[in-house]
Amino acid sequence: MVRLEKHTQPFASSFYKKYLEDTASLSSFFHYEWNQTALQNRLQETDFSKHKRSELVNVLTNYMSKFGISEKSKKHLEELKDNGIIIIGGQQAGIITGPMYSIHKAISVITLAKQQREKLGVPVIPVFWIAGEDHDIDEINHVYIERGRKLQKVVYPEVSKIKQMASVTKFDNELMSGYMEELFQSLPETLYTKELFSKINNLLENNLTYSDFFAAMMNDLFQEEGLLFIDAAYEPFRKLESEYFQKMVKQSSELAKIVFENEKAFEQSGFGMPIQAKENAAHLFYVENGERFLLERKDNKFVHEAKGISFSEDELMEIAISYPEKLSNNVVTRPLMQEMVFPVLSFIGGPGEIAYWGILKNAFELFDMKMPVIMPRLSISIVNIKTQTLLEKFSFSVPDIWDGAVEAAKLQYINDNRNEKVPALIDSIKQQLVVKYTELDELLQSDDIKLSPLVEKNLRYHENQLKYIQNAIEDNFIGKLDASIHRYDRMIMELTPNGGLQERTYSPLQLLNEVGPNLVNQLLELPYEFNGKHHIAFL
Template sequence: MPTDCIPYRDTQYFSSLICDYLDEKNNLKPFYNRFPKLENFKAQIEDKQTSFSKETRTILTKALKNQYKDVDISSETLQNIEAINSENTFTITTGHQLNLFTGPLYFFYKIVSTINLCKQLKEEFPNQNFVPVYWMATEDHDFEEINYFNFKGKKVQWNRHASGAVGELNLDGLEAVFEAYKSQLNSAANAEELKQLFKAAYLKHDNLTDAMQYLVNKLFKAYGLVIVDGNDSSLKRLFIPHIKDELLNHTSYTKVSQANNALSNLNDNYKIQVNPRKINLFYIAEGLRERIIKIDEVFKVNNTDIGWSKSELLKHLDKVPERFSPNVIMRPLYQEVILPNLCYIGGGGELAYWLQLRSNFEAQNVVFPMLLLRNSVVLITGKQKEKLQKLNVSIEDLFLKQFDLGTKITTTISEIDLDFSPQKEHLKSQFKTLYKLAEQTDKSFLGAVRAQEKKQIKGLENLEKRLLKAQKRKINNHLSRVNEIQNELFPGQSLQERNTNFSEFYLDHGKELIPKLIQNLEPLNAEFLVLEI
């Protein structure tokens, strides 16, 4: 299966922070533990093995078996859950929101990257076991971020009132969504499979957590993927010491604030993804997920009448730890406390905020995982590739913004020179003579010369733009065909993986789609993949 790779920096779609991280710039090394290279995993395994207790393994294994009690579990996944109880088993983890019907394509790339890294590690370290984990973000409350997916340029959306943790939402209204989606599908075999998959996930379960667990298990159980729901009383109990520290000492606020300042001072282009609060915890109950705040000596749940004294709060925490929900600052710490994890695989934005967290992990005496950028992919058909070749356009060219792409193509194929640089240089040389003349006369004449030079250069630049525009009109048919392909591969002038749902490709490839991704995605190859399917 033909593939091409493009350096992430050359795509122009990744931040300078992430590109510098991938280049292993020295200034960023204090913000992560070990860079994700195969040879670095040995030391990471040793660190995690030493710090991760047998008791935690036992509690985690029991919790996972309970979470899977009503699921059609595969022998591969069951074997992986059982293996977690062994001290020579470790996890590789990715996480994601409960997007409707998995949301954009990169959801698949995250999980496939995780599965493939486990395979690669097993080959390198045959005496250890490596379990791929998908962490369901069941406690999130950003419903507007997850209530739709894009299918063939149209938004399939679930409209309803929502409050509290999204995982606990009932599935009212999804019958109408199913009918709307079904109407866009034909009656071919792959389309029927998609209908049945959506129907079984969303019309035959009681809440969004169960629906997502069913869907992801159905898609990836053959590869032994283990799905974790962190909204679990027994798992939250393991996190109680860190919750207490957060409530009473505000360690994460101090450490992450310091890290943010240090990152900002390194480079003005490094964007801070998340800012900590004094208390980085929510309180969750039925239909409720609100911040915990402290006012004077009283701990309160924001926008409610719920409140406690310090002693009351600690008793409540010991009684119902599941009510305490970590926010984006604390969730990574929670994950690493309860999992024997070596590496977190995420997108650029995720890794950017993980880089803010290392000092907090050190203060909490929790091993900081390796951070691996998930595989990024653009899927291209043979027909699209053939069209590009006929148009003499490379796939790398399509990463340009459409205006810049049009300019490059026009400049390349135009029969006349569209670059007025020689004329500008000639004009500047003429004005040098005028400057010398002005210096020999009245110096006030210098201003008039400068103004005239600026006017003349501006005039040439305007002519250059008009000539380019005229040439673009002349080859409009050629540019339209290029733009059509770019719009197919980069919908909305964005990356395909951030926009398109997997079902568009499932229609053509069916059950072969995931094996094709498994076959071609190499998680430790830090380049953008162009995959012909």
């Protein structure tokens, strides 16, 4: 049985804290608050009949068929074709799903869809949008893993000469095989290790791009829940979006102005500039051979000057009509496109996403739409048995780790065991050396012997030797306390790796190896509430 605790969201920015605790005060930035009343209002006042449901379901079915479509997914596709509405969230295509918050987003989408299906009495379907058009591979090409008691970032070694989209960036078979071997060699052998290694390698066999591997992995974990997937860069999906790209090209100038002004208002409210929008932005990329080039508007043209790309509005409109796969959304137009393509009841967002959505209210209105209800994703920390044992042994809670109390206790433990006479004696020796060398220098000068630089150099030499012995004493002292210090460090590394929440660093690899393939089912069974709290699951 998994125990669940709920706590105030740690490490929250000022904006995210306000969004969680006082959404009403942000009404100038959003159409809805994030509560049940808002979800009911969204359902009642939104025309969900305008979407191209049959075409959308055909695209989703064709995309998902490669990864396997469960019976529940088929049922959800049929409901979507009819009159179903969706809960949607998305993420970049990280290796082995990327950080745990990818898993938590999927759990959020599934959980909210189940809850709203029951409360609203209509088919509510969970959808996961894979940001396969993203081209910043450095953000997704690594896994954090523990080695020699330290957390290490293990990067997939292949370096691409060009920054292609994740959907077309392929792994080298041999390099990826070696990379997986390296990751698994760092894991302790458990009952599940061989099966997990085999499964991941099987998923990799036919899915050798970042996006395909991500989709295959996520589908394997969630298909029995009927979670639907789409890669934003999937070419048939882009063709479905043609009509909407045309609207974005046509309204490009007005859209840029609105977003620029909205972000200024957002900044003046003290929330920074999450998009850093430019007044001449086109908010679209042009795609060529898998590379994306951000367009700007200049002299009535859409340009990317460094690449020498230039289109008139008519030329870009023709691309949107005939070759929509050559266009790609940016951070501004992606939410708009999502609303145009899908019948969205609610969007599940993380802290960063919600911040930039806060700049888009008037952009939605430009296209005669309202934002969906923007629900903060479930934020979860998972505490394994070993960490639970240590927390109980030292009488710490998880918030004690977030607040720095465990780090402080570790330092206190070290200081309590330190022989303070040793540093005091070394300081005394240093002071005596300075006094004696000063006396020596003055005596030499009184005899007109000018050796001050040599005296100074000799003093520095002895001070360095004292520092050397002091460091050796400290190392020896810490070594004696190593086992106890390591227990403090283990709690900190498990629950605040890299100084932040666990879900932002660790992939599910370690937990799948430790807990087994039932991990996701265990997490899905928990009674989550969408209340802005951070959930702690004690496995």
